[in-house]
Amino acid sequence: MASQSQVLVEEKSSVRILTLNRPKQLNALCFNMISRLLQLFLAYEEDPSVKLVILKGQGRAFCAGGDVPPVVNNIVQGKWRLGADFFRDQYTLNYVMATYSKPQVSILNGIVMGAGAGVSIHGRFRIATENTVFAMPETALGLFPDVGASYFLSRLPGFFGEYVGLTGARLDGAEMLACGLATHFVLSSSLDALEADLCKVGSSDPSFVSTILDAYTHHPYLKQKSAYYRLDVIDRCFSRRTVEEIISALEREATQEPDDWILTTIRALKKSSPSSLKISLRSIREGRLQGVGQCLIREYRMVCHVMKGDLSKDLVEGCRAILIDKDRNPKWKPKRLEDMKDNMVDQYFERVEEEERWEDLKLSPRNNLRASKIAAKL
């Protein structure tokens, strides 16, 4: 079965190592992989002989996101509900991982984007390396940072989450560690030895895993031009109430002290989908006050509206421009931020009405609904 070769399973005493294995597609998560991961995670939770789950990717990516083109094909053919099934399973997997009773270690030795963040950041241990490239690039794709990102981005220091989620800025491993998206930084040359040591762990007590990880931890320097050194500007600008005000605040900063970082940030915002930017900002803001389950339920409503396309068809256009034609020149509708009115934003947060059989995402109660600690030193 395809799903078996797309998620490889190794059993090493009480540890299970899962490898995302679609390297040509940068391990983009397809429906089969998500179903398989969900099935495995639930089974391991019930199995007392399993103490630790390790997740990693084959090749140069951990995971470059959800496998967008098939879902977009369904949307174009008027079958957006098939996409809704994809997201329902994906968000359920994110929820199971966020509330998992056993420790998980994700080895982020390469690209981690969108859905790839959803299957790692919610877990207890996230290992960055010198090869890690993290981004939530959804606003350039006509989507919004989903997979529970309104939960974990809103818990980053200050308004760094708004910056990362709206601009799609790329972070390296050191920056992930600094802001709390990663819990550890390990040099890639040490990963084989680390994995071998982790396989000796005979307990589900996270402190045992922590001790092993600490022995491999490297303390990287932030690069001189890191956005993390701009937290003061980020807080001043990205704390504004609206996207228009965020851009104006950045433009004011740019006139006072023009530099490449601010100009790149403004350019990224101006190139992204106006509807995506507005719903993303609102989503992250609401996420600040919600638990991970509530965030996922709200995001499911939002993504169903995005797929249904009544309010905007930017997802299909963004996918064309980034992943299919690769011209990186999407034609957004509405084109301007001011044409995306508050009442249009509101509709993304409402139930999908007048649809037979459509239901809100249902998440079962979990024994240890633990809010995983994002940000600050763990």
Ligand SMILES: CC(C)(COP(=O)(O)OP(=O)(O)OC[C@H]1O[C@@H](n2cnc3c(N)ncnc32)[C@H](O)[C@@H]1OP(=O)(O)O)[C@@H](O)C(=O)NCCC(=O)NCCSC(=O)/C=C/c1ccc(O)cc1
């Ligand atoms: C910066 C990347 C990660 C690497 O660039 P690269 O080094 O120049 O490599 P390539 O772009 O040539 O990518 C190698 C191959 O992997 C494929 N690929 C690379 N990401 C992907 C990918 N998310 N999917 C499906 N093939 C991919 C990519 O199309 C290409 O396939 P091919 O042209 O056949 O060689 C670049 O591929 C890139 O920008 N990828 C898109 C990243 C991205 O926007 N990810 C999605 C985040 S949002 C998300 O997860 C949402 C999922 C979703 C799901 C369903 C929906 O309806 C709506 C949304």
